[in-house]
Amino acid sequence: MYKPQRLPFGIAMSDDMLIHFSSNSSNHSDQSLPTKIAKLEARMVGKGSASAPAPATWSAASSATATAKFGAAEGLVEAAISSDSDDDNGGEFLIQANTQKRQKLEEDDRTTLFERIEAAADGRQKIVETMETKAGFDVTRKKQGRGRGHSVTGRGRGSRVNDQTRMEISPSTVSPSNGQLDNSYHKDNRPKEQFRNDDRSSLVEEVASLRAKVAALEEDLRKSCQEVSDYQHLCQQLEKELKDLKDHEQHMKPKRMKVISDLLISVSKAERQEARMKVRQDSLRLGNVGVIRAGTVISEIWEDGQTLKDLNAHLRHLLETKEAVERQRKSLKKRQSDKGDGIDAETGAQEEDILIQDEIYKSRLASIKREEEIFLRERDRYELEKGRLIREMKRIRDEDGSRFNNFQILNHRFALLNLLGKGGFSEVYKAYDLVEHRYVACKLHGLNAQWSEEKKQSYIRHAIREYNIHKTLVHHHIVRLWDIFEIDQNTFCTVLEYCSGKDLDAVLKATPVLPEREARIIIVQIFQGLVYLNKRTQKIIHYDLKPGNVLFDDLGVAKVTDFGLSKIVEDDVGSQGMELTSQGAGTYWYLPPECFELSKTPLISSKVDVWSAGVLFYQMLFGRRPFGHDQTQERILREDTIIKARKVEFPSRPAVSNEAKDVIRRCLTYNQAERPDVLTIAQDPYLTYSKK
Numbered sequence: 001m002y003k004p005q006r007l008p009f010g011i012a013m014s015d016d017m018l019i020h021f022s023s024n025s026s027n028h029s030d031q032s033l034p035t036k037i038a039k040l041e042a043r044m045v046g047k048g049s050a051s052a053p054a055p056a057t058w059s060a061a062s063s064a065t066a067t068a069k070f071g072a073a074e075g076l077v078e079a080a081i082s083s084d085s086d087d088d089n090g091g092e093f094l095i096q097a098n099t100q101k102r103q104k105l106e107e108d109d110r111t112t113l114f115e116r117i118e119a120a121a122d123g124r125q126k127i128v129e130t131m132e133t134k135a136g137f138d139v140t141r142k143k144q145g146r147g148r149g150h151s152v153t154g155r156g157r158g159s160r161v162n163d164q165t166r167m168e169i170s171p172s173t174v175s176p177s178n179g180q181l182d183n184s185y186h187k188d189n190r191p192k193e194q195f196r197n198d199d200r201s202s203l204v205e206e207v208a209s210l211r212a213k214v215a216a217l218e219e220d221l222r223k224s225c226q227e228v229s230d231y232q233h234l235c236q237q238l239e240k241e242l243k244d245l246k247d248h249e250q251h252m253k254p255k256r257m258k259v260i261s262d263l264l265i266s267v268s269k270a271e272r273q274e275a276r277m278k279v280r281q282d283s284l285r286l287g288n289v290g291v292i293r294a295g296t297v298i299s300e301i302w303e304d305g306q307t308l309k310d311l312n313a314h315l316r317h318l319l320e321t322k323e324a325v326e327r328q329r330k331s332l333k334k335r336q337s338d339k340g341d342g343i344d345a346e347t348g349a350q351e352e353d354i355l356i357q358d359e360i361y362k363s364r365l366a367s368i369k370r371e372e373e374i375f376l377r378e379r380d381r382y383e384l385e386k387g388r389l390i391r392e393m394k395r396i397r398d399e400d401g402s403r404f405n406n407f408q409i410l411n412h413r414f415a416l417l418n419l420l421g422k423g424g425f426s427e428v429y430k431a432y433d434l435v436e437h438r439y440v441a442c443k444l445h446g447l448n449a450q451w452s453e454e455k456k457q458s459y460i461r462h463a464i465r466e467y468n469i470h471k472t473l474v475h476h477h478i479v480r481l482w483d484i485f486e487i488d489q490n491t492f493c494t495v496l497e498y499c500s501g502k503d504l505d506a507v508l509k510a511t512p513v514l515p516e517r518e519a520r521i522i523i524v525q526i527f528q529g530l531v532y533l534n535k536r537t538q539k540i541i542h543y544d545l546k547p548g549n550v551l552f553d554d555l556g557v558a559k560v561t562d563f564g565l566s567k568i569v570e571d572d573v574g575s576q577g578m579e580l581t582s583q584g585a586g587t588y589w590y591l592p593p594e595c596f597e598l599s600k601t602p603l604i605s606s607k608v609d610v611w612s613a614g615v616l617f618y619q620m621l622f623g624r625r626p627f628g629h630d631q632t633q634e635r636i637l638r639e640d641t642i643i644k645a646r647k648v649e650f651p652s653r654p655a656v657s658n659e660a661k662d663v664i665r666r667c668l669t670y671n672q673a674e675r676p677d678v679l680t681i682a683q684d685p686y687l688t689y690s691k692k
């Protein structure tokens with residue numbers, strides 16, 4: 001709160017000013033001003049320091065001068081007296097004695113010094129007031145400040161009245177034992193007049209120096225006022241500039257959005273064109289979807305492209321050659337066993353010739369095998385390319401068939417670009433957030449118009465539940481969920497962090513076996529995401545960990561996504577876990593045996609995710625899933641494949657470290673009670689990269 005401070009001259013002074021003065025290096029001596037004044041006054045009233053004792057018969061004139069000079073500062077004088085601990089009564093007596101003298105001279109010898117100082121004080125008062133006004137203090141405060149200033153002046157006058165009152169007490173009433181004055185007078189033998197003159201001249205010097213200080217202070221004050229006004233002016237100018245900029249920004253925002261979205265659209269259009277062209281080119285090599293008609297039924301079939309046809313023809317030819325050579329070799333062997341004396345009965349060839357012929361066939365077969373291996377590797381590569389081509393064709397077809405393919409801007413900020421892929425009930429578009437200026441993935445959830453109202457509501461409830469879980473998750477290895485909004489009655493959109501890399505499913509389709517080092521760092525990241533899910537107050541079981549739900553950003557950071565099936569672990573669940581209420585969902589290759597329990601409601605915990613992670617790790621290392629790899633979902637269920645998955649077997653190739661196999665064994669522990677939970681397995685040295 002603003003509190004005006006009081007100067008020794010009785011001038012109200014703001015805190016700011018005090019700070020200014022005290023911080024001004026040229027005014028260091030001013031800090032001792034009140035002390036000096038007090039000392040002076042004390043000296044004038046005969047209460048000087050031991051080093052400069054005042055005479056007892058101190059002249060009335062100099063006393064009056066001092067009164068005039070320090071009338072306004074009497075409070076300080078009093079303070080100086082009262083704080084002088086040597087002799088309180090003596091002090092009182094001296095004041096009274098000098099006040100008497102002072103009053104005598106007051107009528108005829110009021111010095112100009114007093115007037116000047118008062119004038120200076122008034123001048124300063126005005127400056128202070130001006131400064132206060134400039135600094136924008138409220139009127140009331142100003143009035144209060146001024147009021148106090150007056151009262152100080154009043155106090156100055158009042159103190160003169162006080163002096164008169166004090167005068168009534170005669171100095172004769174003071175006992176000689178108080179006689180500091182007498183003593184000091186007797187000790188000092190200088191003539192009175194000389195003493196008075198000395199004192200006066202020292203006072204004049206003091207006044208002159210005080211005047212100089214006042215002038216310096218006034219100059220400082222003037223400069224400060226100028227600075228305040230300059231700053232205020234600058235402030236106003238900046239405020240105006242800011243407002244202009246904001247107005248301009250507001251005005252430009254739609255235009256800028258339009259420019260950005262137009263640019264994005266043209267880039268996306270170019271990408272679409274390029275994607276379609278590439279598909280056409282690849283189709284020539286790898287194949288295309290053809291239509292066949294059987295009666296009235298038209299169905300689609302895949303027709304291989306020329307390169308694949310050539311490859312397959314070559315492989316067929318190699319096979320035929322191999323069979324022919326093997327046939328020849330077989331008959332040669334037969335002839336060899338038929339000959340008795342070492343001469344071929346049929347051709348008359350010697351035994352050595354037969355051996356050479358056999359060696360030729362063997363060598364030919366070996367070279368066919370080598371060639372075959374090369375062609376088979378090539379064909380595998382083409383098959384992978386073919387798979388990619390088929391997925392891309394499907395994506396393009398889905399994009400062409402989507403009602404969101406015309407570069408709409410959703411919710412006034414998300415510019416839809418190209419389709420990333422289509423899930424069961426959703427389309428995921430790459431989009432640009434025109435407010436946050438970043439790419440995002442917009443997942444458009446479409447409710448089937450044919451669905452009953454009840455089914456629609458259930459779907460929406462499910463999506464909102466997923467949103468409510470997912471939106472609270474903030475972790476480097478979990479895809480962020482930014483927003484959710486309705487598009488129309490049957491469609492709503494969730495906005496996700498965009499992961500520009502492939503998902504793990506696409507990675508494994510392109511490269512079914514990953515080097516152990518790469519697989520390890522992927523599984524470590526997945527576990528870090530899982531640890532986060534299990535260290536929150538509200539723990540979460542993902543329940544649908546599979547390659548398609550692990551995405552990569554452009555730096556290769558793996559992120560877990562899709563919390564559609566996730567479960568919140570309630571606080572009151574027992575150590576065995578919570579009840580699994582919605583069985584049947586999830587992808588069976590990745591779910592643990594307890595999820596297939598039909599005789600009673602299964603209890604589940606984070607150990608479900610541990611099992612799934614184990615399957616994922618196995619698949620990355622060996623290029624196949626540990627249980628039911630070649631089976632369909634339906635067959636897994638029918639044949640109880642996972643319920644029978646008691647022990648995991650490892651292929652001999654590729655070679656994988658024992659540590660990796662141990663982690664997989666721990667994750668795929670059949671018995672749920674014995675299987676480690678997320679927080680336990682995550683401490684396995686293989687998953688922590690800790691230095692041994």
Ligand SMILES: Nc1ncnc2c1ncn2[C@@H]1O[C@H](COP(=O)(O)OP(=O)(O)OP(=O)(O)O)[C@@H](O)[C@H]1O
Pocket residue numbers: 420421422423424425426427428441479496497498499500502503548549551561562
């Ligand atoms: N945040 C994202 N960033 C980049 N691509 C994404 C993102 N989310 C999903 N995708 C991609 O969009 C496609 C469709 O994703 P979606 O999750 O709908 O499919 P899904 O998991 O196959 O289907 P469902 O959710 O019905 O099981 C996938 O190819 C996926 O890689």
